[in-house]
Amino acid sequence: MKTYRDLSPSPRTIMTPGPVEVDPRVLRAMSFSILGQFDPEFTDIMNETMDMIRVLFQTNNHWAFSVDGTSRSGIEAVLTSLIEPGDRVLVPIYGRFGHLLVEIAERCGADISTMEQEWGQVFDPEQVVKRIRQERPDIVAIVHGETSTGRMQPLKEIGKACRELDVLLVVDAVATVGGTKVATDEWMLDAVIGGTQKCLSVPAGMAPVTYNERAEAKILKRKRIERGLRDPQTETGWSGKGIQSNYLDLSQLQDYWSPVRLNHHTEATSMLYALREGLRLVLEEGLEQRFARHLEHEAALVAGIRAMGLTLFGDPDCKMPMVTCVNIPDGVDGESVRAMLLHEFGIEIASSFGALKGKIWRIGTMGYSCNKKNVLHLLGALEAALLRHRVPVHIGAASQAALDVYRRKANTYE
Known part of the structure; x- marks a missing residue:
């Protein structure tokens, strides 16, 4: 029988745009004892994590929690939960990850329009605002920090215009949150997605998200319970109208993170420990x-x-x-x-x-x-x-x- 050597990855100085080196205190947190996902100690950890995510995103939103999976899972959870087939979605693209937003929106059946900027530049916010006024989309999806080009898009004016025109603004802040200002409430951002493996210095595997009442209203509009099925705590019968994913359905995930504690999935215990410790270190600094x-x-x-x-x-x-x-x-x-x-x-x-x-x-x-x-x-x-x-x-x-x-x-x- 083949034998395998002990796992011993080489030490690295990681100077990429993600993943990055992980604080030893986060690694230590991942070694702690496993708790059951509905153990009161564990649900207290979930609640503390929600509190710290709100501070991270500079928001008073009720909904601020993590999606299990890498940062892309958070992006998919938000977009697939918000976009209904036929929704008009505008995506301003100034790097690789704008194209990712387009691909996910296409899979949701959106009617997509794009505007593109030369790589290495960003949009004058007024360009985007003008296009929003012309097209009146249901949703604008945009990247805050484009790691493919090293550029960062100003969002305040875009957020203000979206709010005035009743357009939902979804922001990919995976690369920026925890390293520079991401002012969710001040900039009037409706849904924001972060990542753990970049400025938070936590291993890849969770995606902090937050969204406001405007976004929640659209998500809940799509939520339904099939007639004649049993107690929703059994999970049977819960689905989102037109939402393609069960695992990434925010209408169910928010019940999992609420006092209802819908048994939607088994939480990634050690990763939640890591995220909580990483957030604690951010706030301590x-x-x-x-x-x-x-x-x-x-x-x-x-x-x-x-x-x-x-x-x-x-x-x-x-x-x-x-x-x-x-x-x-x-x-x-x-x-x-x-x-x-x-x-x-x-x-x-x-x-x-x-x-x-x-x-x-x-x-x-x-x-x-x-x-x-x-x-x-x-x-x-x-x-x-x-x-x-x-x-x-x-x-x-x-x-x-x-x-x-x-x-x-x-x-x-x-």
């Missing part, structure tokens, strides 16, 4: 302090990249604080550089998609991975890898430029 930390390390990384002699991709005015896109120098095999960083230095950065594949590297400074040690380690390793690839970088300049940023911040050497 403080949202504003956490946002400032992401900006500080972004500034150090950008200063180092530029000092090295490399250039950045995309419009700097709409750059995501937690993703930096670097143009690969002409004639350089970007995958060879990435492989050297991984195998010689234990650092992982990302390539990109579509028309940008092979043209840019994407470097993430997210959550627990967003720290001074990682930034300086990456800059030194990238300089060495580029020298090995015969790229004429400014030797030693990158780390010094980053240290200057840190020195200005601290106003003294540590």
